[in-house]
Amino acid sequence: MSAKRRSRLSQAAPIFAALGDETRLRLIARLSTDGPLSISRLTAGGRVTRQAVTKHLHVLAGAGLASSARSGRERVWELNERQIEAARECLDGISAQWDRALENLRKFVEE
Amino acid sequence: MSAKRRSRLSQAAPIFAALGDETRLRLIARLSTDGPLSISRLTAGGRVTRQAVTKHLHVLAGAGLASSARSGRERVWELNERQIEAARECLDGISAQWDRALENLRKFVEE
DNA sequence: AATTCATGCAACCTCCTGATTGCATATTAA
DNA sequence: TTAATATGCAATCAGGAGGTTGCATGAATT
Numbered sequence: 001m002s003a004k005r006r007s008r009l010s011q012a013a014p015i016f017a018a019l020g021d022e023t024r025l026r027l028i029a030r031l032s033t034d035g036p037l038s039i040s041r042l043t044a045g046g047r048v049t050r051q052a053v054t055k056h057l058h059v060l061a062g063a064g065l066a067s068s069a070r071s072g073r074e075r076v077w078e079l080n081e082r083q084i085e086a087a088r089e090c091l092d093g094i095s096a097q098w099d100r101a102l103e104n105l106r107k108f109v110e111e
Numbered sequence: 112m113s114a115k116r117r118s119r120l121s122q123a124a125p126i127f128a129a130l131g132d133e134t135r136l137r138l139i140a141r142l143s144t145d146g147p148l149s150i151s152r153l154t155a156g157g158r159v160t161r162q163a164v165t166k167h168l169h170v171l172a173g174a175g176l177a178s179s180a181r182s183g184r185e186r187v188w189e190l191n192e193r194q195i196e197a198a199r200e201c202l203d204g205i206s207a208q209w210d211r212a213l214e215n216l217r218k219f220v221e222e
Numbered sequence: 223a224a225t226t227c228a229t230g231c232a233a234c235c236t237c238c239t240g241a242t243t244g245c246a247t248a249t250t251a252a
Numbered sequence: 253t254t255a256a257t258a259t260g261c262a263a264t265c266a267g268g269a270g271g272t273t274g275c276a277t278g279a280a281t282t
Contacts, residue, residue, distance in 0.1 A: 010139060013133040020128025021270085025120045032209040040228055052271055054229080059269090073228050073279040081209060088202040094201055098143040098192060132240085151258060161259080163241050170239090184249040184258050223282100230277070238269075247260070252253100 010091040015083065018063035022058045024050060031066065031079045038074035123201040126194065129174035134159060135167045142190045143176065149185035 018024060021108050027042060033064055039057070043050040056085035064083040129135060131217040138153060150168070154161040168188055171177035179186050 006242065007134045009170055013166055015131075016117055016127045016136075017131025020124055020126075020131045022121050025127075029120060029208065032205060033211075038228075039189050047270065048270085049229095049230080051273085055270075070229095076257085079209060084202070084206060084209065088199070088206055089200055091195070091199040094139060094143060095195060097140065098190065098195065101144050101146060110210060111134040134240085137281095149258075159240085160242065165259080166240075181259090186259065190225085226279100226281075228277105228279085231275085233273090233275105235272080236270090239267085241266095242264080244263090245261085248258085249269100250257075252255080 006088065008093070011086065015063045015065065015090070016085045018059050019087065019095055021056070021059075025051070027053070027056055027060065027081065028084075029066070031077060036076045036078040038071075038076050042075065042077065042091060119201065119204070123198065126174045126176065126198045126201070127174055129170050131221065132167070132170075133164070135171060137175075138164070138167055138171065139176070140193075142188060147187045147189040149187050151185065153188065178187065 023046075030042060030095075031037060039050060039054055042057070043053045047052065057066060057068065061068065064080055065087075066077055066079050068077045070076075086093075125173065132137075134157075137157075139155060142148060149162060150165055153168070154164045157164065168177060172179065175191055177188055177190050178189045181187075
């Protein structure tokens with residue numbers, strides 16, 4: 001398990017790190033409800049500058065959580081469903097590991 | 112939804128941020144399999160100093176993911192199951208929102 | 223062609239984070 | 253009590269993160 005789990009952990013960390021910012025979570029929430037959006041639309045109404053939004057989007061892209069494509073004079077961003085699923089599955093894994101540990105402890109006590 | 116979701120997001124961000132570090136994920140994995148452990152045990156075999164481990168543990172504690180208690184001359188750390196569940200549920204929420212958005216889009220196209 | 227709107231690029235700044243080292247304190251063991 | 257073990261506290265440091273501003277470029281509009 002060691003090698004496999006180790007690599008899974010090292011891949012999961014950047015994903016969680018990308019999710020660990022309120023502004024980025026808001027962008028994700030926005031993109032998940034309102035669909036693909038341009039940078040200016042994502043910026044409008046927000047509290048930070050367009051550049052800040054752009055940086056955050058690139059962080060999300062770096063973690064594989066979002067991707068973009070140019071369309072005319074704007075760049076449209078959308079979420080990457082698979083990677084979000086991957087993060088969820090990783091947390092499921094942690095929970096499962098936790099449950100397994102509890103179960104082992106229970107067995108040990110009962111024996 | 113706005114206010115409710117906004118607060119949920121602002122609470123979720125620190126949790127994800129705490130999970131967004133490989134060293135901390137390793138500590139979590141270790142604690143979830145080997146149960147409550149002292150700082151020196153968590154440090155032994157690792158790559159970073161005891162102080163670094165201590166700091167990481169405090170980050171986890173700050174996010175509510177772990178807690179500790181003094182036992183004799185050592186301090187024993189353990190995971191906080193509920194908070195990990197909370198994080199998982201938040202990701203579930205994001206996935207659900209995503210699914211809902213997709214479904215709405217589908218309906219819109221089909222109409 | 224001139225204007226306007228949407229981005230891209232780059233420099234800069236402040237604050238936080240991960241990590242270290244050195245020393246102090248508390249607790250157990252001899 | 254003395255030595256050894258386990259932890260706590262503080263100072264320090266390099267690098268990265270989040271954010272801003274200013275200017276350049278690319279594309280649509282008139």
